[in-house]
Amino acid sequence: MSMEIYVLSDRRLAAMAEWQQAIDQADLDLRLPADAVFADLSGFLPVRMKGLETGFECDHWDVADVLDGTYHDVSFDRTWNHALAFRWGASFEANRAAWMAASAYARATDGVVFDPESGELHTPARAAEIVREIEASPIDEAMIVDMLRKAGLIP
Numbered sequence: 001m002s003m004e005i006y007v008l009s010d011r012r013l014a015a016m017a018e019w020q021q022a023i024d025q026a027d028l029d030l031r032l033p034a035d036a037v038f039a040d041l042s043g044f045l046p047v048r049m050k051g052l053e054t055g056f057e058c059d060h061w062d063v064a065d066v067l068d069g070t071y072h073d074v075s076f077d078r079t080w081n082h083a084l085a086f087r088w089g090a091s092f093e094a095n096r097a098a099w100m101a102a103s104a105y106a107r108a109t110d111g112v113v114f115d116p117e118s119g120e121l122h123t124p125a126r127a128a129e130i131v132r133e134i135e136a137s138p139i140d141e142a143m144i145v146d147m148l149r150k151a152g153l154i155p
Contacts, residue, residue, distance in 0.1 A: 001100075002087055002088070002089055003033060003087065003088055003089075003117065004055065004085060004086060004087040004113060004116060005085075005098065005113055005115050005116070006061065006066055006084065006085050006086070006114045007069075007083070007084050007086075007102050007105045007106045007109065007111045007112070007113055007114075008063065008066070008076075008080035008082070008083055008112050008113075008114055008121075009051075009080060009081070009084075009105075009106065009109035009110065009111025009112075010062045010080060010081045010082065010109070010110070010111070011081070011082065011109050011110075012026075012060075012082050012084075012109065013017050013036065013038060013048075013105070013108055015030050015049065015110060016033070016036050016037070016038050016040050017034075018037070018038075018108065019038065019101070019104065019105055019108065020032050021032075021108075021146050022104040022105065022108035023100065023104040023121065025104075026100075026104045026128065027099045027109065028103075028104060028131070029049060029050045029051075029102045030047055030048070030049050030101060031047060031048040031049075032045070032047055032098060032101070032102075033045070033046055033047070035111075039056045039060075039133060041059060041084075042058075042059050042060070043057055043058075043059065044056070044057055044058075045057065045109070046089060047057040047097050047101070049093060049097045049100070050095055053092040053093065054094050054100070055088075055094060055097065056086050056088040056094045056097060057085070057087040058084065058085065058086055058087075058101070059084070059085045059087075059089065060083070060084060060085075061083040061085040062080060062083070063079075063080050063082055063083040064084045065083075066085075066114070067079065067080070068085075068094070070097050070116075071114075071119075072079050074114075074116075074119050075078065076114075076121065077121060077154075079128060080111070080112075082109075082111075084105060086098040086101065090148070090154065092094065093135060096110050096131070096135060098127050098133060099113075099127065099130055099131045099134055100131050102127060103124060103127035103130070103131050104126040106122075106123075106127055107124035107127075109130070110124075111146070112124070113126075113127040113130075118122070120139060133136045141148040142144050
């Protein structure tokens with residue numbers, strides 16, 4: 001099962017260093033790859049979170065596909081100029097890392113985080129709260145993966 005969120009904004013950051021600065025200002029223990037080129041983001045983005053290697057897919061998305069296409073039934077508060085997509089599979093680390101990166105990016109661009117699962121738009125402040133909620137969650141990933149395997153839901 002894949003999860004996704006989008007940051008909708010009117011401007012883009014120019015470089016990964018700007019994004020990393022926003023992450024650092026939010027006091028998040030997340031490191032983006034310094035050699036990645038922001039304008040070329042497409043596909044898996046490896047990151048380090050709390051000393052662990054993880055990552056998520058990150059792509060510049062056509063904002064019209066988000067607003068008028070795939071999620072045409074969602075009531076967006078306005079039209080945005082840019083969409084940055086974050087996607088990940090069944091990994092709690094990737095979930096945390098994606099939300100961290102998205103919340104910092106939304107704050108840095110004065111954007112919002114759109115969560116298609118809930119159909120909600122989150123302010124950067126609310127997205128930061130979601131990061132704290134995810135971090136406080138006492139979920140044991142190994143236990144859940146084992147349960148899913150036993151139920152035949154994953155290989």
